[in-house]
Amino acid sequence: MLKVPEHQVAGHIAKDGKLGPLVDDRGRFYKPLQGDARGENEAKFYESFSSNKNVPDHIRGYFPVYHGVQLAEASDGSGKLPHMVLEDVVSGYVKPSVMDVKIGSRTWYPDVSEEYFNKCIKKDSATTTVYLGFRVSGLKIFDCQESRFWRPDKRVVLAYKVDGARMALRKFVSSNPSADSVPDCAYASEVYGGSNGILEKLLELKAWFETQTLYHFNSCSILMVYENESGGDDERRAQVKLVDFAHVLDGNGVIDHNFFGGLCSFIKFIQDILESSDNRCENGH
Ligand SMILES: O=P(O)(O)O[C@@H]1[C@@H](OP(=O)(O)O)[C@H](OP(=O)(O)O)[C@H](O)[C@H](OP(=O)(O)O)[C@H]1OP(=O)(O)O
């Protein structure tokens, strides 16, 4: 039986009779193909990527595993529709904190319709996309002090300016994300830092983007996840995955400078948070 994902933070959501993704209880995420070119384009990307021998193995891990397209009962009650069957990135997490960050200083790309171009330009300038090369698209953080999830309204998230984006990235690794007080960044060193942390993963991705010319990842997001349930091994299981390939184009031998630049800018924000939280620990507060 498919159900609405509990931890989806952005994009089209399967509620109020709308079309959106579903999950099963075996770790799979079913993303419906939208009735326009977007769905087909994304499925085409997954097909191409899965069989592309030029993608290094260590880079594949940054993408959800693709299990093909299957007919499934759509969330909007319209009957059976084709869905891309993907690895559910948050399955197996008990209390995941999740954040979706759309990378790039523009979401439009050559040859889009004037209508789409105008829509993108408007959103890109109203958010931090143009200025920072990324924008926070959605987040849901487990507040360990309050023992509940905290999720700001979508309109609030899309209104973040530079300080808002920085604050969200600090809150993401804090034990007090919903408080009005300063986020404590209590988990920065475990989640962003360390050899299994998010920064290391982003740097590995960056190294690939320095030279890869296979694809241009327009309007694509980095999904960050980690666990808040304290298990025996204290493992945060921090993950970085790229999602949303509805607007990916062939790279045609050209570097994806839009994604690469945004990724570098994003990395700098994470490094700054790590540095400032390290200094706080060293100073004893
Ligand atoms: O429908 P909206 O206004 O929520 O916009 C969607 C965006 O949500 P946002 O408001 O930026 O959080 C959404 O952004 P996210 O995936 O949420 O970052 C997409 O841009 C989506 O367009 P597409 O599927 O990428 O072509 C956008 O969908 P379309 O409006 O293009 O269908």
Ligand SMILES: Nc1ncnc2c1ncn2[C@@H]1O[C@H](COP(=O)(O)OP(=O)(O)O)[C@@H](O)[C@H]1O
């Ligand atoms: N493979 C996945 N596993 C788990 N969650 C996912 C996966 N893909 C997407 N999501 C969730 O769905 C949200 C929207 O995904 P996205 O592919 O951007 O959809 P849309 O095309 O509707 O914008 C993401 O922010 C994330 O929360």
